[in-house]
Amino acid sequence: MRAKGNDRAVIVGAGNTKRWDAPGRSAFDQLQEAVILALEDCGLQLRDVDGLFCALSSSGLPTLNVAERLGIRPRHADGTMVGGASFLFQLQSAVAALEAHLCDVALICYGSNQRSAGGKLVSMPDPQPYEQPYRPLYPLSSYALAAARHMFEYGTTREQLAHVAVAARQWAMLNPAAMMREPLTVEEVLASRMISDPLTKMDCCLVTDGGAALVLTRADRARDLKQPPINVLGTGVAISHRQIAAMPDLTTTAAVQSSAAAYRMAGLGPKDIGHVMVYDAFTITTILFLEDLGFCPKGEAGAFVESGAIAPGGSLPVNTNGGGLSCNHPGMYGLFTLLESVEQLRGTAGERQVKNLDVSLAHANGGVLSSQATAILGSPSTL
Amino acid sequence: MSTDPRFDGPGPDAVYALNLADGRFTIQRCGSCGHHQFPPALVCRSCGNASPGFIQASGRGTVYSTTTIRAKEGAHNVSIIELAEGPRLMSTVRGIDPEAVSIGLEVQSSIAEDEQVREARRYVVFLPVTGEA
Numbered sequence: 001m002r003a004k005g006n007d008r009a010v011i012v013g014a015g016n017t018k019r020w021d022a023p024g025r026s027a028f029d030q031l032q033e034a035v036i037l038a039l040e041d042c043g044l045q046l047r048d049v050d051g052l053f054c055a056l057s058s059s060g061l062p063t064l065n066v067a068e069r070l071g072i073r074p075r076h077a078d079g080t081m082v083g084g085a086s087f088l089f090q091l092q093s094a095v096a097a098l099e100a101h102l103c104d105v106a107l108i109c110y111g112s113n114q115r116s117a118g119g120k121l122v123s124m125p126d127p128q129p130y131e132q133p134y135r136p137l138y139p140l141s142s143y144a145l146a147a148a149r150h151m152f153e154y155g156t157t158r159e160q161l162a163h164v165a166v167a168a169r170q171w172a173m174l175n176p177a178a179m180m181r182e183p184l185t186v187e188e189v190l191a192s193r194m195i196s197d198p199l200t201k202m203d204c205c206l207v208t209d210g211g212a213a214l215v216l217t218r219a220d221r222a223r224d225l226k227q228p229p230i231n232v233l234g235t236g237v238a239i240s241h242r243q244i245a246a247m248p249d250l251t252t253t254a255a256v257q258s259s260a261a262a263y264r265m266a267g268l269g270p271k272d273i274g275h276v277m278v279y280d281a282f283t284i285t286t287i288l289f290l291e292d293l294g295f296c297p298k299g300e301a302g303a304f305v306e307s308g309a310i311a312p313g314g315s316l317p318v319n320t321n322g323g324g325l326s327c328n329h330p331g332m333y334g335l336f337t338l339l340e341s342v343e344q345l346r347g348t349a350g351e352r353q354v355k356n357l358d359v360s361l362a363h364a365n366g367g368v369l370s371s372q373a374t375a376i377l378g379s380p381s382t383l
Numbered sequence: 384m385s386t387d388p389r390f391d392g393p394g395p396d397a398v399y400a401l402n403l404a405d406g407r408f409t410i411q412r413c414g415s416c417g418h419h420q421f422p423p424a425l426v427c428r429s430c431g432n433a434s435p436g437f438i439q440a441s442g443r444g445t446v447y448s449t450t451t452i453r454a455k456e457g458a459h460n461v462s463i464i465e466l467a468e469g470p471r472l473m474s475t476v477r478g479i480d481p482e483a484v485s486i487g488l489e490v491q492s493s494i495a496e497d498e499q500v501r502e503a504r505r506y507v508v509f510l511p512v513t514g515e516a
Contacts, residue, residue: 148448196450
């Protein structure tokens with residue numbers, strides 16, 4: 001049961017470094033900058049933070065490193081590491097911890113310098129001896145295998161996948177902070193270099209730097225802060241496998257379970273959602289999540305996307321920041337889905353603002369479609 | 384303190400590797416519920432029973448999904464094979480052009496050992512089942 005009234009956990013601060021290519025800055029620098037921005041955003045101080053939640057690709061003991069650097073002594077901490085979905089797992093834990101009074105101010109934070117440090121996706125060391133002899137590209141080939149199966153079972157086409165990348169780019173062109181803002185066509189996506197069939201370079205997310213942070217507290221404390229509180233209406237998490245060959249069905253992710261839990265907690269369904277953020281590490285993930293989150297029947301997201309439904313002017317605004325495909329992807333992008341949902345619900349998203357928005361859904365993925373986490377956020381009017 | 388004899392001897396990953404070194408591709412079969420599984424583990428992932436035993440795999444399977452990786456040094460195939468017994472595993476289909484590997488293709492296992500694998504240990508690959516095989 002979720003707390004109500006004064007005890008309800010809400011999001012009060014958000015920080016985004018928007019530094020996607022920043023040589024000379026470490027992952028911890030990116031993280032600290034985002035933390036400072038998030039605290040200044042809401043008017044809380046570092047000394048107020050007593051709950052720390054973080055994950056990094058570059059550190060196996062992130063909460064210790066981050067607490068030391070920030071000079072904080074948290075009385076509650078959670079370094080859950082499930083890849084890019086970690087921060088939405090941590091959101092669920094932060095809400096529970098706040099509402100149980102295990103902490104009063106929760107900080108969820110992340111930083112990465114993977115682009116300037118080498119330009120390759122950084123993954124935690126996690127050897128997979130049953131995959132290694134076959135030399136798959138990690139994680140790309142795992143997503144390619146899911147895409148190939150989806151195409152086989154449902155007739156999804158490469159053109160439909162390309163439409164995902166094009167829609168993301170059209171949103172990115174409305175976002176001054178997005179890294180890629182040049183127009184992109186379906187033909188250009190199809191003609192880009194094939195890497196692991198059926199995925200081309202343009203079906204893959206960017207490799208960027210970046211830092212992100214969110215601050216949560218309870219509704220009573222939120223009243224005196226600078227920003228209107230964002231309601232955490234529902235959360236849900238699920239884990240289904242580690243290696244792609246162990247995924248029960250390559251065309252259906254555990255987002256089915258994570259979203260069912262989030263909808264149940266919120267007392268809402270897909271038709272109540274006005275804005276959607278899904279972790280688009282690859283074009284196929286947007287297709288899979290539109291289906292698994294209940295926005296399309298299974299197998300129909302390709303046609304849905306091809307119709308222009310998720311692009312600016314379509315019926316369902318999806319990945320309005322430009323997503324991992326065109327805005328930024330510092331390795332574990334999950335927290336950025338929440339940042340865009342918060343910005344949209346505050347009504348401060350500028351040219352890309354979704355009108356009359358009350359409920360936004362953010363969904364993150366980790367590993368190779370392995371971990372799934374859904375958050376349903378509400379505007380201040382839903383409190 | 385006495386240890387539980389059900390878990391004596393090498394662990395399941397080691398048993399699998401020893402069998403493979405012996406030229407045998409093995410999977411696990413649960414003595415309690417009959418579930419087949421791969422990769423090996425100390426528990427049956429279907430019923431939770433401890434320490435399922437190993438059996439020789441039939442090696443027969445079909446391609447469940449497939450991708451061709453376009454590396455600078457040439458293209459190679461990575462596929463997920465669904466074994467006749469049920470479990471799936473990542474592998475590669477050889478003896479055919481990588482791009483010709485298609486979902487549903489019937490395949491048979493073979494044990495490979497080559498320099499491309501750093502540990503130089505044996506691993507399972509698959510070959511298309513031909514009419515005469």
